[in-house]
Amino acid sequence: AQSVTQLDSHVSVSEGTPVLLRCNYSSSYSPSLFWYVQHPNKGLQLLLKYTSAATLVKGINGFEAEFKKSETSFHLTKPSAHMSDAAEYFCVVSDLGGGSTLGRLYFGRGTQLTVWP
Amino acid sequence: EPEVTQTPSHQVTQMGQEVILRCVPISNHLYFYWYRQILGQKVEFLVSFYNNEISEKSEIFDDQFSVERPDGSNFTLKIRSTKLEDSAMYFCASRDRLGQYFGPGTRLLVL
Numbered sequence: 001a002q003s004v005t006q007l008d009s010h011v012s013v014s015e016g017t018p019v020l021l022r023c024n025y026s027s028s029y030s031p032s033l034f035w036y037v038q039h040p041n042k043g044l045q046l047l048l049k050y051t052s053a054a055t056l057v058k059g060i061n062g063f064e065a066e067f068k069k070s071e072t073s074f075h076l077t078k079p080s081a082h083m084s085d086a087a088e089y090f091c092v093v094s095d096l097g098g099g100s101t102l103g104r105l106y107f108g109r110g111t112q113l114t115v116w117p
Numbered sequence: 118e119p120e121v122t123q124t125p126s127h128q129v130t131q132m133g134q135e136v137i138l139r140c141v142p143i144s145n146h147l148y149f150y151w152y153r154q155i156l157g158q159k160v161e162f163l164v165s166f167y168n169n170e171i172s173e174k175s176e177i178f179d180d181q182f183s184v185e186r187p188d189g190s191n192f193t194l195k196i197r198s199t200k201l202e203d204s205a206m207y208f209c210a211s212r213d214r215l216g217q218y219f220g221p222g223t224r225l226l227v228l
Contacts, residue, residue, distance in 0.1 A: 105152070
């Protein structure tokens with residue numbers, strides 16, 4: 001069975017400081033992993049996805065995530081937070097592995113990121 | 118940039134009434150999905166749709182739910198007789214090889 005656990009429901013950082021949003025996954029397969037972001041009154045936007053090609057995945061807006069199989073983690077990071085990064089972030093696993101986007105998605109509970117000026 | 122759109126953004130209905138939630142997927146996408154998020158809970162998969170038929174559905178997607186692609190652009194979710202527990206945010210998504218792209222959601226409130 002596939003599942004993800006987002007370890008923090010809320011994260012607050014100051015503008016210009018690093019961001020770390022933590023995610024652990026459970027998957028029966030070599031997983032497909034994603035991070036989505038949701039700004040208020042907007043749809044869920046794909047930030048980045050993990051395929052089996054590279055363990056460090058770069059996404060949009062300066063975000064990146066590292067797949068660590070030994071730790072079953074896929075934490076999202078950004079070196080320097082910007083006010084516009086304030087949003088809710090979802091770690092997601094697909095029930096088909098190998099980088100496939102075909103399958104149903106399993107969402108974590110979300111992490112609300114607040115960025116202070 | 119093309120995006121998934123959903124209407125209405127908010128819907129209030131009485132228990133037992135039928136509701137239809139509408140989605141316009143991205144035009145060249147072939148796979149479509151509905152998810153929902155009950156307040157305070159995770160986003161949950163409801164159903165996937167391809168080639169004019171359901172390809173997968175979750176245990177949530179019972180006989181009260183149906184999906185349809187009535188024309189070349191719309192993708193609808195119908196709830197025949199709404200219950201209080203159907204109150205949630207409903208997200209539509211469509212897919213290409215890069216991932217699933219979500220609409221802004223319809224917030225459904227059943228009274």
